[in-house]
Amino acid sequence: DTGVSQDPRHKITKRGQNVTFRCDPISEHNRLYWYRQTLGQGPEFLTYFQNEAQLEKSRLLSDRFSAERPKGSFSTLEIQRTEQGDSAMYLCASSLAGDGEQYFGPGTRLTVT
Amino acid sequence: QKEVEQDPGPLSVPEGAIVSLNCTYSNSAFQYFMWYRQYSRKGPELLMYTYSSGNKEDGRFTAQVDKSSKYISLFIRDSQPSDSATYLCAITNAGKSTFGDGTTLTVKP
Numbered sequence: 227d228t229g230v231s232q233d234p235r236h237k238i239t240k241r242g243q244n245v246t247f248r249c250d251p252i253s254e255h256n257r258l259y260w261y262r263q264t265l266g267q268g269p270e271f272l273t274y275f276q277n278e279a280q281l282e283k284s285r286l287l288s289d290r291f292s293a294e295r296p297k298g299s300f301s302t303l304e305i306q307r308t309e310q311g312d313s314a315m316y317l318c319a320s321s322l323a324g325d326g327e328q329y330f331g332p333g334t335r336l337t338v339t
Numbered sequence: 340q341k342e343v344e345q346d347p348g349p350l351s352v353p354e355g356a357i358v359s360l361n362c363t364y365s366n367s368a369f370q371y372f373m374w375y376r377q378y379s380r381k382g383p384e385l386l387m388y389t390y391s392s393g394n395k396e397d398g399r400f401t402a403q404v405d406k407s408s409k410y411i412s413l414f415i416r417d418s419q420p421s422d423s424a425t426y427l428c429a430i431t432n433a434g435k436s437t438f439g440d441g442t443t444l445t446v447k448p
Binding site: 326 | 343345370371372373380382383384388429434436437
């Protein structure tokens with residue numbers, strides 16, 4: 227069990243650029259979640275997948291954000307036309323369906339300059 | 340009002356102290372109750388998980404849930420400097436977890 231992995235760990239980009247993050251969940255987990263965390267706050271839910279189906283999206287996920295999980299394994303989160311307010315830690319977690327235990331990856335820290 | 344409110348801290352205790360961390364929640368539909376530990380610039384690490392009222396113990400950690408009061412607690416016995424971190428409560432319904440904003444704990448040797 228290698229745990230949840232995320233890539234890259236850090237990303238610095240200029241305002242207006244597009245960025246894409248990748249998450250590899252624990253292999254037997256069929257649910258995958260994306261959260262965003264800013265300094266001093268708890269993680270905020272963005273979206274989650276069961277297998278390849280995206281089951282829920284937060285209102286935080288504006289039309290500049292898109293997430294995919296094409297084969298029910300890894301997932302990508304893309305942010306288009308980044309803004310300074312997008313600077314945050316983007317966290318991925320995975321779990322078995324119906325199981326409340328979500329296991330988090332190390333996160334991708336995004337800085338938009 | 341947030342769905343999950345966590346005592347903000349910060350909390351500073353001497354080594355060996357008993358620590359109590361607390362959260363309240365508003366949505367009765369919440370099903371699962373979790374506590375995470377997060378070190379600076381790292382992902383949250385799952386510490387405790389329960390879905391029923393009562394106590395659950397794991398080593399020096401005890402998670403307590405009172406569904407009638409919508410109140411959850413984490414107790415740490417014999418606290419160690421290595422316990423210094425931010426502790427997050429999280430409550431889950433239908434797959435989505437709602438987190439408190441965390442309590443930062445410092446255990447001084």
